[in-house]
Amino acid sequence: MKYTGPTYRPPYEANSLLLQVTAGCTHNKCTFCTMYKDIKFSIESLEQIEKDLKEAQAFCGDVKRVFLVNGDAFVLSANRLKPIAELIIQHFPNVEVITMYASINNIKSKTDKELEELRDLRINDLWIGTETGHEQTLEYLNKGFSLRDSYEQLERLNKAGVRHIDILIFGGAGKGKGIENAIANAKLINASKSLGVSITTMGAFGESRLAEDVEKGIFVPATELEVLEEQKKMIELIDVETIYLGIHGINTVTFDAQLPKDREKAIELVDTAISKMDDDFLNSVPERHSI
Ligand code: SF4
Numbered sequence: 001m002k003y004t005g006p007t008y009r010p011p012y013e014a015n016s017l018l019l020q021v022t023a024g025c026t027h028n029k030c031t032f033c034t035m036y037k038d039i040k041f042s043i044e045s046l047e048q049i050e051k052d053l054k055e056a057q058a059f060c061g062d063v064k065r066v067f068l069v070n071g072d073a074f075v076l077s078a079n080r081l082k083p084i085a086e087l088i089i090q091h092f093p094n095v096e097v098i099t100m101y102a103s104i105n106n107i108k109s110k111t112d113k114e115l116e117e118l119r120d121l122r123i124n125d126l127w128i129g130t131e132t133g134h135e136q137t138l139e140y141l142n143k144g145f146s147l148r149d150s151y152e153q154l155e156r157l158n159k160a161g162v163r164h165i166d167i168l169i170f171g172g173a174g175k176g177k178g179i180e181n182a183i184a185n186a187k188l189i190n191a192s193k194s195l196g197v198s199i200t201t202m203g204a205f206g207e208s209r210l211a212e213d214v215e216k217g218i219f220v221p222a223t224e225l226e227v228l229e230e231q232k233k234m235i236e237l238i239d240v241e242t243i244y245l246g247i248h249g250i251n252t253v254t255f256d257a258q259l260p261k262d263r264e265k266a267i268e269l270v271d272t273a274i275s276k277m278d279d280d281f282l283n284s285v286p287e288r289h290s291i
Pocket of ligand 1: 034036
């Protein structure tokens with residue numbers, strides 16, 4: 001299988017076939033992200049994709065789920081994604097879901113009809129880099145789209161019948177703004193009718209602009225306690241059915257939950273964790289290494 005540079009996938013795609021269709025990320029400008037800093041964006045050829053699929057056929061057995069890498073693979077036009085999906089179905093007829101990371105802008109660039117056609121070719125369960133429902137924070141994170149875009153484009157996915165998992169960052173708003181962020185995030189999730197909400201936690205590392213801003217005092221990170229209070233508040237306020245996907249290694253208290261059904265249990269887990277941590281840790285900003 002061909003993989004160019006670092007390859008990332010959500011923890012929940014650990015059993016999916018990882019198929020490279022792009023290298024790097026077209027945006028590559030998010031304030032906190034260094035994942036593809038040194039990788040020039042490129043598109044994989046159909047010939048190579050077919051070669052990889054043949055190789056995978058030899059050792060993967062009955063593939064049910066394929067994750068297309070890399071950073072914003074849904075940037076590919078519908079005209080490029082359709083033959084890729086057809087090739088996957090040809091080699092793995094029992095594949096149920098072809099998924100990938102997607103930016104809000106990648107949805108915007110496709111028509112409603114194209115979204116439906118892609119869904120018919122089993123492209124679904126998109127992992128959307130929404131990051132926050134808090135306008136000011138979204139602007140700082142430099143995602144290249146507005147909060148209004150998030151609301152509109154997630155609704156377009158719903159109308160096209162494309163399921164999505166919305167990624168959010170606890171601590172994304174910085175010190176003193178965790179509850180504000182939690183309220184805004186819950187509002188977005190309550191409106192977005194997502195299959196799931198995938199949680200990560202803000203970490204300033206590497207040569208990111210965020211790390212520079214922390215160094216200069218422009219961005220003051222939230223303490224551990226603030227992050228955990230934010231976690232609780234968001235769980236409290238989500239009142240639509242969605243799966244809380246929180247097992248990412250960057251989070252301090254990790255669990256999955258079915259919301260709102262498991263709300264009390266989830267809040268109790270966070271409270272128990274807080275009660276076991278000493279004050280020094282709760283008032284610190286733990287070093288986080290990778291997203
Ligand atoms: S967070 Fe996603 S969209 Fe932003 S630079 Fe990193 S890979 Fe690209």
